[in-house]
Amino acid sequence: RLNPFSTLPGYGMDYWPKDAKLIQVDINGDRIGLTKPVEVGIQGDARLVADGILAGLSPSAGDAGRAEREALIAGKKAAWATELEAMDHEQDDVGTTWNERCRQRQPERMSPRIAWRAIKRALPSEAIISSDIGNNCAIGNAYPSFEAGRKYLSPGLFGPCGYGFPSILGAKIGQPGVPVVGFAGDGAFGISMNELTACGRGDWPAVTMVVFRNYQWGAEKRNTTLWYSDNFVGTELNDGVEYAQVARACGLQGVKVETAAALEEALRSAVEGQMKRRETTLIEVVLNQELGEPFRRDAMTAPVQVAGITNDGA
Template structure:
């Protein structure tokens, strides 16, 4: 007994034509059906190119009348299909068994004003005997076969309407617009409807709940490898409320992950951002919540082709997340030669070890602001949130001294929520004077101060690009815990990972009394990847006196 063979949708269409003894198909070549057209010669089908689609439908009509068999024609979606109308009407009144094939615009752009898009079924509803719409690639042979059967059974034209493509691996990129529009609920519903992985845009780790099975984590510097690997496999990216900023989509962890061949649907409230940074297939100017609601309504009204690959997609999402979690758990310290050298023999904490301990100890309702800098940026791997308006970063402007005053303002706005600022010792020198404000006004926050005696991000550039010729990157710090006490706040020096959780618990409790605590984390001088690998390279010197500075 012959075993069933797996076929792609184009193969299923062509094999259906063969099964109905089709030897000629009339039309004008178009990208919408090129994949099937490529198989015609091997299937023994001759494509007859015409000058106008109306001629193709009339020729199929004449072929059917003269042969008593099916006449078949095909057209490019949109304008090619509308050129069929008069010929289909003629075939209808002549009781001619014509099967006309109408590929649609891209499935992810339907209803969004995509290129060469029109509603192709209503146009022919009164002049056909049957209209078949292939809503799932697995149904191609079934619905195509029905079109052929009904054309002969009822003696009249039938329409085989085929979406141009099916998204087999959609991925959602949730940005800051999701938070600002209050669209997290819609983002969750959309993700669950599509069975799509959700990546958070750079420094918007709070745009989607981290514990959700479809949450893949953040993109961008020191982001989630799971998110990067998943979006690299996408055939459709729905960028919801994000400008697709250039820094947030740069290669990271050795991965050039932005999908080159994916269709990108970008939704943003600022029309100037649409297609500005990344090429897009469709741009939608609108509020993230309203746009998501409209998409959900449209998707619920139709069978989703992506359902066919949902199980495989969910398994892949789970596998990538598990692999990243295992890697992150084992990544307790940096492994580059410089970091291994400076950490050797040190009694201070490894930054990654400390960040992991902080992640586990943070209250679930925490608000966290992050400054610019090496360790603060490495924290992107570890900061996870369940609710929006929980993470505040300087974003692309990257100004030092941002995190502390911002978290003070956030605490005033939401006094019931625990508030934490991640700050490096360089940036702390710019903003620590606001301890006076906290003490005077009884604003209770917790500063997580990373003391490694250096401007880390800039020092990493000296290490990787300037042969360790350090200029202005080493810091001589006072006891910042003692300084905090002098300002009327609490100050605690933390030297071991096991001390982090109790110190954080005590500092969080102090917030309720309006007391600010500085937790001075004593960490090694290990450094993560260079922050600006995109902008720096080994120097070139032309003057002889500078030749040694290479």
């Protein structure tokens, strides 16, 4: 999907083929050519357009070099999976030390990547998942894999904070026979947590919700560590709030975990309870405060002198 987020470099890799001629298909004509220059723009339903294009191609179209391309892609994919499994922590940009300080300050706490590897091991292959906005979910988007379509719900370009919980409730209503798991950081979850008071009603299907606790608005704080010398404003959350206890107070199952093994077991148990006993479970995952890549490195620049005041206060 062509939008300002989906075409940005990830993990430092700028994959966009700048010399390619682009055919863009979008149901919304206003989006065609909005992000990248296109050679051909087609307004229409993606499936119908794809079927029309395929009908006009010969059966052997694309066969030249197919085996080599498939082998190259398989090799790259396997290498990336191996590299991803080896990543335990987030790296600091040159001149910043936030992540290193987090690890020193809370050595006993899980990092987001260690938590996501545990989630990947426990997540059913047929599950529908939703991902909220925020730093922990952005890190986690690299981990789940899917064998079928219509399994991943994301706020995308709209960027609504609090999307993860209500969207997974909707997914379960639409697909009651499929396990569903929602993901959100504690900042984003706070926007829609009032749904806890509603989703436990007898006629609502059960869901599983995972909330990452790092007591901060991570995406906003990441921008501050990179561009504003840790001059945090409005990024801290109350470390006395216990979301698992809030869930239990709403008549739901609430579990707090602090290790990868406990998280893996809790997620397996919660999904089993969802499918066999109609239990809605909130899993509160306590993490350290490491921060991954900012959403857009092109969105900000380092402060300059304004009204005679510089970044260092001089």
